[in-house]
Amino acid sequence: MGYKTIVEDNIDILVAGAGLGGTGAAFEARYWGQDKKIVIAEKANIDRSGAVAQGLYAINCYMGTRFGENNPEDHVRYARIDLMGMVREDLLFDMARHVDSAVHQFEEWGMPIMRNPKTGAYLREGRWQIMIHGESYKPLVAGAAKKSADKVFNRICVTHLLMDESKPNRVAGAVGFNVRTGNYHVFKSKTVIVGAGGASNIYKPRSVGEGAGRVWYAPWSSGSAYGLLIGAGAKMTQMENRIVLARFKDGYGPVGAYFLHLKTYTQNAYGEEYESKWFPALEEMVGKRYLDIEASHLTHRPIPTCLRNHALISEVNAGRGPIHMVTMEAFQDPHLEEIGWHNFLGMTVGQAVLWAATDVDPKYENPELTTSEPYVMGSHATGCGAWCSGPEDVSPPEYFWGYNRMTTVEGLFGAGDAVGGTPHAFSSGSFTEGRLAAKAACQYIDDGKGEGIIVSQEQIERRKKEIYKPMEHYRIYRNEITAGTVNPNYINPRQALDRLQKLMDEYAGGVTVSYMTNDKLLNIGLKKMKILEEDLEKIAAENIHELLRAWEVKHRHLTSEAVFHHTLFRKETRWPGYYYRGDHMTVDDDNWHVLTVSRRDPETGEYTMEKAPCYHLVDDK
Amino acid sequence: MPTFVYMTRCDGCGQCVDICPSDIMHIDKVTRRAYNIEPSMCWECYSCVKACPHQAIDCRGYADFAPLGHSVRVKRDEEKGVIAWRIKFRNGKKDMDLLAPITTKPWGTCIPQLREVPAPTQEQRNSQLLFNEPKYIRMDDGDIHTLKSNGLKMVEGVEGYS
Numbered sequence: 001m002g003y004k005t006i007v008e009d010n011i012d013i014l015v016a017g018a019g020l021g022g023t024g025a026a027f028e029a030r031y032w033g034q035d036k037k038i039v040i041a042e043k044a045n046i047d048r049s050g051a052v053a054q055g056l057y058a059i060n061c062y063m064g065t066r067f068g069e070n071n072p073e074d075h076v077r078y079a080r081i082d083l084m085g086m087v088r089e090d091l092l093f094d095m096a097r098h099v100d101s102a103v104h105q106f107e108e109w110g111m112p113i114m115r116n117p118k119t120g121a122y123l124r125e126g127r128w129q130i131m132i133h134g135e136s137y138k139p140l141v142a143g144a145a146k147k148s149a150d151k152v153f154n155r156i157c158v159t160h161l162l163m164d165e166s167k168p169n170r171v172a173g174a175v176g177f178n179v180r181t182g183n184y185h186v187f188k189s190k191t192v193i194v195g196a197g198g199a200s201n202i203y204k205p206r207s208v209g210e211g212a213g214r215v216w217y218a219p220w221s222s223g224s225a226y227g228l229l230i231g232a233g234a235k236m237t238q239m240e241n242r243i244v245l246a247r248f249k250d251g252y253g254p255v256g257a258y259f260l261h262l263k264t265y266t267q268n269a270y271g272e273e274y275e276s277k278w279f280p281a282l283e284e285m286v287g288k289r290y291l292d293i294e295a296s297h298l299t300h301r302p303i304p305t306c307l308r309n310h311a312l313i314s315e316v317n318a319g320r321g322p323i324h325m326v327t328m329e330a331f332q333d334p335h336l337e338e339i340g341w342h343n344f345l346g347m348t349v350g351q352a353v354l355w356a357a358t359d360v361d362p363k364y365e366n367p368e369l370t371t372s373e374p375y376v377m378g379s380h381a382t383g384c385g386a387w388c389s390g391p392e393d394v395s396p397p398e399y400f401w402g403y404n405r406m407t408t409v410e411g412l413f414g415a416g417d418a419v420g421g422t423p424h425a426f427s428s429g430s431f432t433e434g435r436l437a438a439k440a441a442c443q444y445i446d447d448g449k450g451e452g453i454i455v456s457q458e459q460i461e462r463r464k465k466e467i468y469k470p471m472e473h474y475r476i477y478r479n480e481i482t483a484g485t486v487n488p489n490y491i492n493p494r495q496a497l498d499r500l501q502k503l504m505d506e507y508a509g510g511v512t513v514s515y516m517t518n519d520k521l522l523n524i525g526l527k528k529m530k531i532l533e534e535d536l537e538k539i540a541a542e543n544i545h546e547l548l549r550a551w552e553v554k555h556r557h558l559t560s561e562a563v564f565h566h567t568l569f570r571k572e573t574r575w576p577g578y579y580y581r582g583d584h585m586t587v588d589d590d591n592w593h594v595l596t597v598s599r600r601d602p603e604t605g606e607y608t609m610e611k612a613p614c615y616h617l618v619d620d621k
Numbered sequence: 622m623p624t625f626v627y628m629t630r631c632d633g634c635g636q637c638v639d640i641c642p643s644d645i646m647h648i649d650k651v652t653r654r655a656y657n658i659e660p661s662m663c664w665e666c667y668s669c670v671k672a673c674p675h676q677a678i679d680c681r682g683y684a685d686f687a688p689l690g691h692s693v694r695v696k697r698d699e700e701k702g703v704i705a706w707r708i709k710f711r712n713g714k715k716d717m718d719l720l721a722p723i724t725t726k727p728w729g730t731c732i733p734q735l736r737e738v739p740a741p742t743q744e745q746r747n748s749q750l751l752f753n754e755p756k757y758i759r760m761d762d763g764d765i766h767t768l769k770s771n772g773l774k775m776v777e778g779v780e781g782y783s
Contacts, residue, residue, distance in 0.1 A: 030736055043644075112723070211687075341719060342719060349666065353680055359711050593778060617773050620773055
């Protein structure tokens with residue numbers, strides 16, 4: 001095939017994927033590396049890429065220390081409680097102590113942040129959330145990244161990381177292809193910061209047909225953060241910790257502002273409060289440490305997101321669905337009504353489209369809620385991602401190996417969804433993680449750790465052949481059939497995705513099985529995943545667009561396989577409402593108050609699993 | 622579908638192709654106009670709708686759950702720094718105009734060039750501080766939080782959980 005090979009050499013910092021994490025990395029890298037070569041490779045256009053492409057109506061992670069509101073450790077405790085204890089508190093503390101400085105810069109760049117007219121402080125939606133007019137959030141931060149980067153390569157789908165051949169386990173750059181020209185791109189770099197995204201569309205969605213695009217997390221979030229890192233042999237953590245979202249039905253419009261700011265609440269189909277009646281049994285299942293009804297009433301201790309999901313799922317399964325969001329009271333206030341609509345237009349336009357299409361006026365009708373299919377990501381109320389080093393002044397020895405946010409592969413850093421154990425970072429926290437990774441990457445280079453990297457022509461050619469194989473495969477076998485998509489020698493990317501989604505749904509606790517799985521199901525699923533892996537070697541791409549989809553599904557497959565292994569390893573039900581291990585239906589703190597860590601051997605594909613200690617921040621008295 | 626393109630308005634300029642995060646707005650080889658090649662990978666994010674200079678792109682809600690006859694239109698203006706929405710219900714009973722700011726500053730003028738700011742000192746490099754810190758953490762003279770400054774330590778295992 002006549003595609004050119006374009007080599008970009010002598011890069012110091014390559015940012016692979018520039019959503020909020022990647023833009024933060026590119027921006028900050030210029031300060032610590034004023035003479036360094038900083039390059040961005042992004043599969044879309046950085047002005048509208050990543051999960052924040054369509055905007056946000058809130059910044060969900062802001063401490064407000066300047067207004068005397070919270071300290072970093074308060075946020076760590078909140079994230080810890082929400083995730084049933086399973087977080088990296090060193091990374092969380094580090095993110096939280098820096099995040100406000102990112103937000104203050106956003107405001108200076110032109111982000112419209114709403115203010116409380118009485119206090120002058122940012123207008124709070126909840127304890128951690130501030131309200132913004134963030135339709136242009138992404139173009140704004142992209143502007144900062146463009147100003148700092150030497151070059152921005154838009155429309156490059158990065159498929160693999162390059163590895164150094166002079167020193168084992170050291171990164172050397174990345175490769176990919178241009179989804180417009182088809183050309184092969186080689187980026188030789190001393191460090192790589194993976195800012196790619198988490199995974200939507202790996203579980204069968206509730207919607208069918210066209211509506212499959214209306215996923216909660218962006219459909220272009222193809223798990224490339226994990227596909228790239230796992231493919232390079234980086235250790236991963238908490239990949240079992242997929243997330244299920246309680247959202248407005250079908251449109252998956254956000255509920256945060258509704259609950260927190262508009263003070264709407266939920267009830268079952270018969271107008272009854274339902275949550276509290278599920279809590280006594282749940283308290284037994286997870287233990288008082290994680291759900292203590294009395295304490296929650298007295299101290300306003302938050303109830304973990306997964307447990308609230310559990311109540312919703314249980315109520316629906318008991319036959320008293322659908323669950324409604326009671327909007328009819330709040331929406332009588334015209335100001336609140338307007339906020340309710342702006343909230344969707346700012347970040348989930350599809351929900352406004354749906355209500356307009358179905359004549360749902362929340363002023364006169366309480367809209368339906370549902371729980372979504374699961375998603376694998378690391379920046380919302382869950383913490384899947386790579387096992388990364390923390391900062392020197394906070395991290396215990398097991399969490400520290402030299403450079404902040406560096407994975408277990410030398411010179412390979414992460415930000416946003418790529419970093420494991422750091423839930424509740426959201427947009428601002430992901431940007432902050434990018435900044436932290438960039439400073440550390442500059443330090444790594446200045447310490448001489450990126451010297452003497454060798455990338456052979458053989459490695460470059462081998463990856464090239466691998467990347468275009470789906471097109472070659474199509475070319476060879478296409479004419480064996482008359483027309484259509486049914487071919488005994490290949491499957492196309494859509495067919496592969498359908499199989500993956502069905503498999504994940506049925507064996508790894510998707511929506512059609514009410515998020516239930518067990519060891520037997522997981523073992524069967526893993527076998528089927530191996531066979532799917534074989535078939536992915538025979539995936540066919542008719543054109544460059546399909547080649548993009550082929551590599552996305554390969555990244556989704558690698559992500560999903562890690563989910564299977566982690567879910568099988570953790571023999572307990574740590575997050576009821578996210579998923580259930582039917583063979584271990586309780587929280588087991590004696591054996592599983594630990595973080596799960598995996599590594600896939602890039603040569604053999606074999607997984608090894610281990611437990612890592614879970615440290616908590618406590619008052620030093 | 623999600624997005625679709627009106628035949629009489631599109632001139633094939635490709636702005637939508639350039640911006641679509643999902644790579645699904647392509648130019649049709651016969652009509653030389655843009656269209657959505659893969660509706661089931663469309664998020665209805667409206668990036669292409671906002672980018673189109675001729676208002677040629679619109680959304681029709683996903684066929685599997687959204688009935689026909691609604692409209693959510695938008696016009697985004699970087700120069701004026703605002704975005705204007707109009708929502709029309711299927712039954713015609715609700716017709717809303719909503720306006721929101723998208724920036725408070727002249728577009729693209731207030732981001733610093735970090736190559737040109739004074740270079741960080743070795744002390745800053747050795748510290749935990751990022752660009753503009755510690756000042757921008759609290760917008761005052763306070764320093765960065767550490768375990769020591771906040772009276773904290775890290776304890777292994779369930780004993781530390783509260």
